Amino acid sequence: MSTVIAMSKRIIPAIATRGRIIAMLLVGVVGIAVGMFIRRAEADFEPEELLLQFLSQFGFVIFVPLVSLVISTAALGTLIEDKTLVYFWLRPIGRWKIALAALLAGLFVLLPLVLVPMLGLSLVAGSSSTTGALVGALVGVVAYTSVFTMLGLFTQRALAWGLGYILVWEGIIASFSETTGRLSIRNYSTGAMQHLVDLDVQLVENPASMATILIVVASIAAVCFAVTTVRLNTMTVE
Amino acid sequence: MSDLPPPPPPPSSTPQPTTAVPSSAVPTQPDPATPPQTRPPPPTSERVRIAMGAPAAPNEVLSVQNISKWFGDVVAVSDVSFSLGPGVTSLLGPNGAGKSTTLRMIAGLASPSQGAVRVFGENPRKNTAVRGRIGIVPQQESLFQEQRALDFVTLAGQLNGLDNPAGKARAMLELVELDPDDTRSIATYSKGMRQRVKLAQALVHDPELLLLDEPLTGLDPRQRIQMTELIRSLGAGGVCVVVSSHVLEEVERLGSRVMVIAQGRLAASGDFHEIRALMDDRPHRIRVRTNNPRALGAVLLTGSGITSLHVVDHETVVVDTEDADTFRRTIAGVAKQANVSLHGVQPLDDDLESVFKYLVGR
Numbered sequence: 302m303s304t305v306i307a308m309s310k311r312i313i314p315a316i317a318t319r320g321r322i323i324a325m326l327l328v329g330v331v332g333i334a335v336g337m338f339i340r341r342a343e344a345d346f347e348p349e350e351l352l353l354q355f356l357s358q359f360g361f362v363i364f365v366p367l368v369s370l371v372i373s374t375a376a377l378g379t380l381i382e383d384k385t386l387v388y389f390w391l392r393p394i395g396r397w398k399i400a401l402a403a404l405l406a407g408l409f410v411l412l413p414l415v416l417v418p419m420l421g422l423s424l425v426a427g428s429s430s431t432t433g434a435l436v437g438a439l440v441g442v443v444a445y446t447s448v449f450t451m452l453g454l455f456t457q458r459a460l461a462w463g464l465g466y467i468l469v470w471e472g473i474i475a476s477f478s479e480t481t482g483r484l485s486i487r488n489y490s491t492g493a494m495q496h497l498v499d500l501d502v503q504l505v506e507n508p509a510s511m512a513t514i515l516i517v518v519a520s521i522a523a524v525c526f527a528v529t530t531v532r533l534n535t536m537t538v539e
Numbered sequence: 540m541s542d543l544p545p546p547p548p549p550p551s552s553t554p555q556p557t558t559a560v561p562s563s564a565v566p567t568q569p570d571p572a573t574p575p576q577t578r579p580p581p582p583t584s585e586r587v588r589i590a591m592g593a594p595a596a597p598n599e600v601l602s603v604q605n606i607s608k609w610f611g612d613v614v615a616v617s618d619v620s621f622s623l624g625p626g627v628t629s630l631l632g633p634n635g636a637g638k639s640t641t642l643r644m645i646a647g648l649a650s651p652s653q654g655a656v657r658v659f660g661e662n663p664r665k666n667t668a669v670r671g672r673i674g675i676v677p678q679q680e681s682l683f684q685e686q687r688a689l690d691f692v693t694l695a696g697q698l699n700g701l702d703n704p705a706g707k708a709r710a711m712l713e714l715v716e717l718d719p720d721d722t723r724s725i726a727t728y729s730k731g732m733r734q735r736v737k738l739a740q741a742l743v744h745d746p747e748l749l750l751l752d753e754p755l756t757g758l759d760p761r762q763r764i765q766m767t768e769l770i771r772s773l774g775a776g777g778v779c780v781v782v783s784s785h786v787l788e789e790v791e792r793l794g795s796r797v798m799v800i801a802q803g804r805l806a807a808s809g810d811f812h813e814i815r816a817l818m819d820d821r822p823h824r825i826r827v828r829t830n831n832p833r834a835l836g837a838v839l840l841t842g843s844g845i846t847s848l849h850v851v852d853h854e855t856v857v858v859d860t861e862d863a864d865t866f867r868r869t870i871a872g873v874a875k876q877a878n879v880s881l882h883g884v885q886p887l888d889d890d891l892e893s894v895f896k897y898l899v900g901r
Contacts, residue, residue: 388682539648
């Protein structure tokens with residue numbers, strides 16, 4: 302495990318660049334600012350439901366996937382781009398350790414970067430949504446990090462492909478029907494929040510049970526991890 | 540410094556015969572300059588996790604069997620075969636000849652489109668343990684920029700399972716004449732310093748196969764000498780060192796056996812001096828500038844060694860000769876005999892590219 306942590310420590314500075322961190326924090330700040338605006342503007346009309354809808358839409362459709370995309374695709378993508386992957390790859394260690402190190406590095410950077418703004422936004426929306434917002438964000442971060450870390454290994458245009466996936470699949474196709482919704486990560490992160498919100502609010506239709514959500518997210522993470530490891534085993538390293 | 544193997548023995552007086560190599564031939568090359576020696580084994584703790592694969596033949600470290608590599612329609616390496624034991628071997632060839640691709644296939648970083656690579660009898664792409672016996676200095680400059688050199692080399696040791704990676708990293712940095720206590724990040728280092736950091740990380744785990752892709756690039760003359768001595772010492776100490784270079788003089792200083800790669804093919808192999816002679820013995824084309832090319836040409840044709848002669852204009856004659864040295868020694872006398880002025884003598888095909896093309900075309 303020490304080798305995994307050692308590699309993670311090297312990956313973290315490569316992905317947590319000042320520019321990326323500031324840009325992603327700004328997105329979170331914008332979300333909180335909009336939430337505060339809604340609360341003030343709608344102060345006379347029971348703002349909780351509207352704010353929860355905003356928290357759900359902004360948090361799980363835009364903020365969590367976007368931040369996860371920017372950070373996670375860089376975890377292995379940066380190593381390929383600057384040709385430093387060779388210094389991990391040509392060592393007598395299993396490739397799965399490289400995949401795990403990238404995943405852990407992504408999570409290490411993403412968790413505070415996502416959870417803190419989501420906490421702020423949930424406090425603006427009302428304290429009853431805090432646990433749901435954080436658990437939902439956690440579910441989303443784990444799933445998206447797995448997917449986008451893998452994506453960063455397959456293409457140098459991972460950001461563009463990932464953005465297309467977020468906008469087209471998660472944003473449009475997933476909302477067509479309940480069936481396509483089941484194939485989107487946002488459905489599970491929003492569903493997790495739905496289960497933990499005190500108010501009687503419909504954030505997602507027929508959310509999967511909490512156990513199903515955890516199983517699905519674990520499955521996504523496991524499959525992506527396996528594919529990443531296989532890819533590391535078979536790829537050409539510059 | 541205690542990690543330095545003993546200095547190399549003097550070059551053997553009976554170098555291996557040199558041959559231009561048909562692409563399908565398999566030259567096995569015992570090191571003429573450095574008889575195989577047994578390196579002192581590394582501490583058991585450093586090797587304990589490495590399962591040793593049985594080598595295909597005694598002392599054979601590396602076996603390359605008919606490997607080819609193509610990228611789309613471009614053939615980078617074509618049907619190259621050789622096997623190597625301990626000692627220094629240089630891959631000599633012009634830029635784009637396929638040296639780096641060959642090294643990367645040996646390291647397992649890329650798989651051959653055709654053929655097979657075996658390191659200690661194993662496939663380096665699939666055998667995790669074998670990777671612990673390989674060290675590589677890649678051509679690219681990229682390193683973990685924000686790190687200190689000591690941290691970078693320590694990480695390499697850690698990933699190779701060393702017990703005391705920091706201690707070994709310090710020793711390796713001192714070996715390549717870098718300060719282990721330097722607090723600056725690698726991003727501030729010069730090209731030569733980065734090159735030495737790369738070598739330190741490649742040596743930190745006492746590899747038995749060391750692959751160096753243009754390792755002298757960016758070094759100043761003193762550093763080149765020091766690095767050359769280090770490489771020679773490693774080879775003499777039993778490490779199989781494969782060095783790629785496009786500079787003939789570098790290869791000469793390494794005192795190594797040479798494999799000439801050009802246009803993706805193994806064009807020749809053997810002792811450096813034999814390769815040098817092979818290159819010098821080829822036909823040469825020389826441009827001579829004079830005030831009377833016709834008169835000079837007429838006298839030149841009465842002598843021997845001139846295969847063709849072409850008067851280009853009123854002050855230039857181009858000569859093809861099989862003995863360039865004799866031509867250079869005698870041209871002044873010939874000009875005097877022809878009663879003409881000599882303005883200049885310039886070889887037209889002395890660049891390595893021409894040499895390699897000649898070797899490939901043989």
